[in-house]
Amino acid sequence: MKLSSIRPITLLISKELMISASLLLGVSFVVFIILFLSPGDPFSAMVKGQMMSEAATKGAHEALVVPEAWYSQYLSWLNNMLHGNFGTSTRSGLPVLREVILVTINTLYLTIGSMFVTLLLAIPIAILSARRGMTLLTWPATIFTYVVSALPVFWLGYIVIYISMHQFGLFPLAFGAMSKKFNWIYFLLPVFVLGVGNGTISEVVRYLRDEMERVFAEDYIRTARAKGASIWKHSFKEGFLIPITEIIASKISFILGGAIVVEQVFNWPGMGRMAWQAAQDRDYPLIMAITLMAAIIVRLGSLIQRVVHIIVNPRASQE
């Protein structure tokens, strides 16, 4: 790449970074507002049963320098977070950030693995039906994607556990607790279940197929075909790379939602399970941190998608 072509790309990418940052700011504000409006406040929970008189409570309130107005509360909270202080869990008393990062890594394994499973199933069907239209092979395959997308993922999880238990004698119930030798199997089952049952396959197939059909009908593909060049090579970027990154980026948040359910089924120590527990206990700092972390993952996904789009096709993304 020449320098003159790199400069606009860096400009575009920094613009995308700005957009992502502003969206994350918006996310933090929404989270704050939800918890600000919720009934009860942490301060009165803290002093409950300790200070009797009105004056003493008020004095403690002042001594703790709790900001009064909502915007100063928000700003001090934001400031703390930017310095890596997400507060301590009201349940365990541990700092939230470390715990959340640990479970986020587990969830990322699960989500990224399951995306590969989804793509492995979806791409062949999409390519076949884009090239050949509806045939005896692609029609059942399309119906299959609809059936699979409507499957309740928790039920699929139980069935898979049952089969692996009774047919293969495996107990994938305690992640990491068993011998290290078979850990990869415990890892594969939830990944497979989420990849098949996350409910996005039919949409992924539909989107990829429509995009491929559109690209195959373009003039430059017809030219390539006429002169005998490889169609795949010419349609790869427009008809394959960009649609795939686009559909993945737009489905990340949906798959993360599915991960919550699958983690529950398989006892996977991830974000979703922690969010579930935190919602049960009304552990505000924990669920705030998890929500923010989930939003960061989603934003990262679409940032990657935009960057791929810009690098592949800088001219189109300037419009």
Added chain:
Amino acid sequence: MNLLYVSYGIIIVITVIASYIVGAFELLPFDPEKINLTLMMTSPGTSGHILGTDFMGRDILSRIIIGIQAYFLPGLLAVAIAIIFGTWFGVLAGYWGRGFDTLITYINNLLNSFPRLVLILLMVAAFKPDIYYIMVIVGITNIPVVASLIKGKIQFLKGKFFIEAATALGLKNRVIIFKHILWHNCRSVLIIQATLGMAEAILMETSLSYLGFGVQEPTPSWGNMVQAGANYLMQGKFWPSTAPALAILFTIMGFHLLGDGLNNILERKQKK
């Protein structure tokens, strides 16, 4: 083939509505909450229980029919919120202004940044809401989707001659928007979004009830039925969790196929 999709979807919709009415008038074969400890976990067909009984001897068919009530009205509420406000914002953004346009895009991206289920768990932690409030949130998160679709449609239509002609004839903006744009040209988009929205509402309700935050026992919901039945699945008793799971499968697939089939039939025809 698209007609096949649509007809399957319509059959499912009619079945759901009919079952809802049957449930609402309590014309059920058995009382869905009546416990019968002599008939636990029976297989389908035993002594009049068409789909068998669950772990407390309650009739599964009746519970599935009553389970529709767990999502039917809340789901309609979610769809109504998404459609009405989505259309409103879409019209504002498409017809009047670039400022609104940027705002809608921003809010759209903002709401897409939250995994829906995580946002709902946050709400559960903050407010302990019941299923109607949860569905309001589902509806609100779908507003930007509808709004951006309507906005795109309007921006596409604004360049067309018939809108220009209508403006030249001196028709009121209100008439142009409601009659010429929304009624004649956005009807199909809205119907498709409504069916897909309903599918999502069902998915949300069943997932939440499965996780234990939606409809609570003993009130049946397909989600908590699967959850309760799953405890017995390891003993080889498939039926109590499979029956509601199949109900979820067929219903969500019906709504998806209806939406996609209608989309292929109505929207592709317009493109050509």
